Structure formats: structure tokens, C-alpha cells
Amino acid sequence: MNSFTPFPPVENALTEPNGLLAVGGDLSPQRLLAAYYKGIFPWFNEDDPILWWSPDPRMVLFPAELKISRSLRKTLKKDHYHICTDRSFTQVMQACAAPRKDQAGTWIHPQMIAAYSTLHEMGLAHSVETWIDGELAGGLYGVALGKVFFGESMFSRQPDASKIAFVHLVKQLQYWEFGLIDCQVRTSHLASLGAREISRTEFSQTLDDLITGIEPGNTWNFDRIPIE
Secondary structure, three states, X not given: OOOOOOOOOHHHOOEOOEOEEEEOOOOOHHHHHHHHHOOOEEOOOOOOOOEEEOOOOEEEEOHHHOOOOHHHXXXXXXXXXXXXXXXXXXXXXXXXXXXXXXXXXXXXXXXXXXXXXXXXXXXXXXXXXXXXXXXXXXXXXXXXXXXXXXXXXXXXXXXXXXXXXXXXHHHHHHHOOOOEEEEEOOOHHXXXXXXXXXXXXXXXXXXXXXXXXXXXXXXXXXXXXXXX
């Protein structure tokens, strides 16, 4: 983890564009893990240099603050879906990379897919998948370190499919005593589920409390936790 130039202190990140901290480097597992331990993440277009970010404020979800709307709760009680974990990680990333309305291009390009697939093979990056009628209908992926899950992206091919996966993720992480889900930047979609913004300082302090060392990764298997 010390074989390359370390990242600057996150307090040095720019205010405009918000959170830009460093340029260059690579997406090796060692550098990615060093970044996540400090709350830094890569986000860049395929033809651009690698850009590293630490925005302020930071969008997060404390698992106990999850909000489930009445309509979503009804959907969750149905038996038309099946939740899988780490079954189709690369497929989930590819689905997240698919073109969306009002979005030009994607930041989840082959270089990113290869890098996070390596973390997945190490048991540190995970996917949560909603399957309906034998088809991958929605899901999300991210990186788990200590008691923090760093969410990266989600997708839906059917109504509420990503929200279904997200709720099951949050309930499982709460059962595993995770303290924080990083959502990076604010979206109305995440806010509707209970996520909120905190300062970069509070975010960094929380990471220090919840990520206490390097632990071996593993394949995730969810418990059958009822959604009340």
C-alpha cells in the first residue's frame, strides 16, 4: 500500500469542481483500497486521466435511518423477486454502465469494470441483485471495508428493482452491524430512501472509527431478514 505516491490530504480537495483531489495514477487494487480507506473514489470518462474525488458535503446513509415508502413496502412483501449476492458481479456493472435518459456516455467503462472485478475476486467488492422470472431486473455494486459499504452505482430494468436490492442490502448491513453506507453525492433517489449529507470532516472521522484495519474479503451470503 506504500509503493506509490500517497494521496494528498482530503482537505486539499477543490471546491470547484467539488471534491477533485488528484489526477493520474492507476486503478490497481492497492491504490483503490488506499483511496477508499481515506474516503476517496475514482470517477472519470474513459478518454480522460483518472480523477480522484472527495466531495464536501458527502451523501451517506446510516442504516438505521433507512426510509421505506408505503408503496415500496408493499412491493417488498410480494414474492415475485429473488435476491442474490455476488452471483453476477460483472453483469451488474455492465448493466449500470448502460446508457440512461439524459446522460451522455458513462464513467463505468471497461477499465473500471476490470478494476472492480479484481476487487470482487478479492472478496472486497460485491453485488446485490434482484432477479425476476429468472432475469436480472436490477441491482447495485460497491466496496465493503471494515463496517462501511461504499456504494458505487445501481440500475433498474423493472420498476423498483434497484430499490428492492438496496433495502435488502441495508437490512443485511444493519444485521452485520455496519455503521455507514457511502452514497458519494446527493441524489433525490437516495434522499427518498433516507440518505443525507454530512461534512467531509465528519465522514472522515466516521471512516476512522469503522475501518480499523485490513481484513480478508469473502463472498457475501445474505440471511433471510424479514422486511417489516
